[in-house]
Amino acid sequence: IHRQTKVSALETVLTKLHAGAKFGQVGGYKVAGGLHGVGVSAVNALSSWMRAEVKRDGKLYMQEYKRGKPLRKVRAISRAKGTGTTIIFEPDPQIFPEIKFNLQTILNHLRQQAYLTKGVKITTKDLREEEEKSYTLYFEGGILSYVCYLNRDKEVKNKIPFYVEKEINGTRVEIALQYTNEYTETVFSFANNIYTSEGGTHLSGFRTALTRTLNNYAREKEYLKEKNENLSGDDVREGLNAVISVKVKEPQFEGQTKTKLGNAEVRSIVDSVFLESFLAFLEEHPQDAEEIIKKCIISSRARLAAKTARETILRKGVLEGFALPGKLADCSSRDPENSELYIVEGDSAGGSAKQGRDRNFQAILPLRGKILNVERARLDKMLSNNEIKSLIIALGTNIGEQFDIKGLRYNRIIIMTDADVDGAHIRTLLLTFFYRYFPEIIKRGYLYIAQPPLYRLQLGKEIEYAYNEEKFLKLQEEMTKEKRIKKELTGKKGKKVIKRLRDEEIKRLRKEEEIEGLSEEEIKRLREIEVTPEKKINIQRYKGLGEMNAEQLWETTMDPKQRIMKQVIIEDAKEADEIFSILMSSEVAPRKRFIQRKAKTVKNLDI
Template sequence: MVNENNGRIYTAEEIQVLTGLEPVRKRPGMYIGSTGERGLHQLVYEVVDNSVDEALAGVCDTIKVWIDKDNSITVEDNGSGIPVEIHPQTGKSTVETVLTILHAGGKFNNSAYKVSGGLHGVGVSVVNALSEWLIVKVKRNGKEYMQKFKRGVPVTELEIIGEADSTGTTISFKPDKEIFDVVEFDYKTLEFRFREMAFLNKGILIILEDRRTNTKNKFHYEGGIKSFVEYMNKNKNPIHKDIIYFEGEKDNTVVELSMQYTDSYSENIYTFANNINTQEGGTHLSGFRTALTRAINDYGRKYNYLKEKDENLQGEDVREGLTAILSVKLFEPQFEGQTKTKLGNNEVRGIVESLVYDYLTTYLEENPKSGKVILEKAINAARAREAARKAREISRKRSILDSITLPGKLADCQEDNVELTEVFIVEGDSAGGSAKQGRDRKYQAVLPLRGKIMNVEKARIDKMLESEEIKAMIAAFGTGIGNEFDVEKLRYGKIIIMTDADVDGSHIRTLLLTFFYRYMRKLLENGNIYIAQPPLYKVTKGKTEHYVYSDKELDELLEKIGRSNYTIQRYKGLGEMNPEQLWETTMDPEKRILLKVSIEDAMAADEIFTTLMGDRVRPRREFIRKNAKMVKNLDI
């Protein structure tokens, strides 16, 4: 770690005050991104980030987080404790200063923290401002102190409540329901983030407890990001046994890399800067990609895997099947964008490229068996890429849609404005016919597919492009795929998966979502993909018809209309509905129910798709066993 503290406890003078707190409650989205689930959980991350910063400074090794039964959160660490002395600028205790003034904290002063992961631009003061109540307890100087706040305003002074033989900070808070759309924390969301944090900071212990359900987990990984890659690949098939790992430092920037190739066809590279998940990449990712491509090409040339007449391998070739974690820790990270998901420090690109190239060159020289399988995989990926290029060229010369032999072709809409258009992907002639007749032709298109599409998790791009159904979708959407993917060319603002409410329909949805995730991920990230919700039942009583979308809704309806003199029709397929019914229940924007598909966490999504659609049976069986109790509408 880059750390000038050497375990030294920071002081009140090192806490620098930048601005006030007043705007936070008026515009909370500016500070935490949203007032939905993402913003709600960001409150927890902000508090925990402060504790992790203490760990980076060498004064904390254990962080406890628990959700209480009232949906409040407590975060406890054994760090040095927030200073309690009077702050020279504010005239108030440093505890109160940190909790009531925006951007007041040790990480804004260079002498307190050399590396800070929690510098999200907001901090614990924003958590205080957006909480119904907050209580802070500090153990420091042999005493325990406490102060209480309500919606960011102190309701007590900082007072001594007892003696203490250790140090640390405990913050408890309850999000304000006047601010947030939802105030119930999701254990799985927190679990994933804290596992990630423990991987990124080897040796730290994070304990997460849910007192609502008596669930508890401990996250502690001495192997750090090496253990992270091992965890990510647990349901995959590595092509070399060892996990490639190194840690290096240059110009006060620490670079840590862990990577391993598998026999899959997709790349999974995750980058972090000061523990922050840089989902949009940045200069550290650019440096890594350049170094990886150059090192493998140089090795291939030197040992004749690549002949003189062969072209160099491209970046996508050398990254096929790669799982990698790249973590950099630097003094003053510069992030692009409000949500801080792209690293912008230009000097980091050269640092990462230099360190990674030197290490990978040495690794390949010292591990010729691994070098051989890595080169062979990259060369096979290059051949597949070339085959796919030729297939696309052929497709451009003749309209793909004209060459499709499906019984039903794309029924396009009249509107050209992408923001207004939508395309329904349906399976089969019957449903396709009803959808075409029932739709609003002005802005709704219909693309029928024949049966289940190819499982792209088990196929390279060249084989995938032999599928008529997949070619039809690519042509209809207009975006292209892979390196040629361009979201600006998307022809429809909404792509709606409309399948039967049975097991086969669920399988088709999963296959389609796997395709979108692996080859058109930007559509998921942008919120262009939706799942239609056709009714499960039609309940008729007299001349009145009711469409019902869940078993719970059915029970509620039957209680309301009386449990006699009615008939229930269970819809197993969209084809059972005539065009008018399909429009009224599933396609009419005024009445329908659509579920937007989004990626809150790419690593969690990758794990699910690998488990469900990959080659290994045992992880899939275990996944089904664990989640069977959540299955609804199972056809048997």
């Protein structure tokens, strides 16, 4: 019995807020693993029923709940061997009308937890279908295995990954890292097994120590001469894949979402642990150290070249007032809140867009062909690409270290490409560009994808647009049926009925809704009318935006009152990062596996 609540410890944990959840190998109950202290008690409150079973002292104890309220006290129901806890619950359908668990989301989270708590085996079973699916997650190497998993399809620089685990003043630090030939940084930081997407003091301590250690080593071994600049933070993090995990007794998380660690003392602890151990690693593995340093120096040279190119671009932008003759057709509004930029594929579509737009708030930037794949290119190469330069100048934010969201000239940036394979590729290249170099634009919800129609259907004077195959088939049926209905009703047998029908009532007939004033026999006759093949509809399949005239493009894709757009959001940063690496990097094997895995789910492939 709990001293304060006067009920069992099990009931306290399942019904009281801030009762806490603990984990830790040494000594047990060492660090807290929750953010708000409401986890299992909140699940209980939001479940129509819950049952908890606990094995201990040779017995199996059980307690049941209904919508968070215990039905009876904890009681022993049988003998049992071993120890363990089982929680079974059903989300309340009154609160969650649609209950559907995503297996992949659950597995991703559990896999992460298995990496972070080495030696723990997690078994997951999916019993929703006839054929049971079972998954076992066990990683003896912990976060070292995690880094190897992240780099499983990449060319690594240091064949032996770095790993350290050490505790100072009750704070346990665990770091694993490995460099690859990629140009982007992939670092995941955790505090008490909680993913800190915004980083915090543990990440700051790691980054500071990494830069200082590599500079000291490069100077000592004369990779860097006196005349050479020090390596910057960006230089030493290019191609880095790392996992940082700290266990803190009293973690202080910042912000509303609590995804940033704020404990000041953790910075110096991580700095100290990593600096000492990583320097020793470099000394013990000189070949790996040389590969790492060489990559950092190449990155530094590219950064300096990019800086020169960027300064040139900025000077050009200032001189031309960010106007690109023949490229950017700017809007008259200078208020970013009310301005939008359409990034359009090709000059033909750009011409229609320029003619059809509202010049007051819509700017058009046509791109020529496929832009550079920035996943495979450094910043200096990017900035020498004309299409990339045009886009950077049009955005107005600068790029890299000088990026400033306050300079953004449009709060709606809309990617508008053809509805074919080439259009999809260009769209993916642009998404990679924004994700890697302008993530703040995505985070603020400023990036959109236009949804131009696939089909135009015309029957007489009636015109409809279909944005997907399902809508296309439905419109075909409805438009043909309406024509047949009208023809039947103009015959002798239908004259009496047609006098009592208006156009909107005919449309209601298509949706099989009742119409007042018609007898059951008349309604039955009208519904028996079937689509006949001789009633032809003029169908146009839009392969490219250039096939639409200015008026059609405005009506279907650019008119704020009628257009359909998809907002680009990042729900899972780790998954997004992995997907971009798989699809856009130079490594072929992971992309091939991805295609093979997803091939069966593709419908209406336009090739």
